[in-house]
Amino acid sequence: MTPVNPEVERITLKHILASIRSVLNLEKGVFFTFKEFLLKPKKATEEYLFTTERKKYMDPIKYSFLAVTIYTLIMYYFVDMENMFPTSPFGKGNSETDKFINEKIGIMMELMSKYMNVIMLLSVPVFAFFTHLIYNTRLKKWYYMEHVAINLFVAGNYTFLCIPFLFLYSFNGNLANTLITVFTMVYILITFKYIFSLDWKNGILKGSLITVMSYLSYMIITSIITAIWLIFSLAVK
DSSP, rough: OEEETTTSSSHHHHHHHHHHHHHHSSSBBHHHHHHHHHOOOHHHHHHHHSGGGGGBOOOHHHHHHHHHHHHHHHHHHHOOTTOOSOOOOOOOOOHHHHHHHHHHHHHHHHHHHTTHHHHHHHHHHHHHHHHHHOOOOOOOOOOHHHHHHHHHHHHHHHHHHHHHHHHHGTOHHHHHHHHHHHHHHHHHHHHHHHHHOOHHHHHHHHHHHHHHHHHHHHHHHHHHHHHHHHHHHHOOO
């Protein structure tokens, strides 16, 4: 039996309760990070990037992965996905090959819609490139990795905020997809408008450009994944 080191704190109920309090703490941690980036995105961004107040915020990688993990678990265990695509978006093929391709692409599209926020999280480096390109100015030059960090926080927040929409999949998959897409685009536009202190005209212009470029990237990534999935499915048929 390994001897107990008296310098190491033992795991007790008090220790567990302290861990729970640290998670639920509104002064730092998950809830604090969510609240600050939702209500005060500019202040939260500047505190995290440029001050010693950074320690109050959850690490952006852990934060975004926590959001996606909760989102995915709720989607997997609590959401009825049968109504995601009430009708096939590819029509009906006559040949066996057409039917096979339609079936595989339908399955892939269902998975893409189901895990859209997961794919968007994996696309954060691409989104960060666009925000670095569009929002950097002579007076406000941020490093690329600083854009990655802020995009991770933003992705974590819109993932948490999209969770209530998941339950709409049980009733109307097309409506759920539309609401999640529109809400995410509007949230990104407004959040970056405040983070970079833009007026509404420039905020809408640059935000619209970011959302369009981001969703084009998302569609390219999903198209590549779908093509690989289809080629693999045909190869093993």
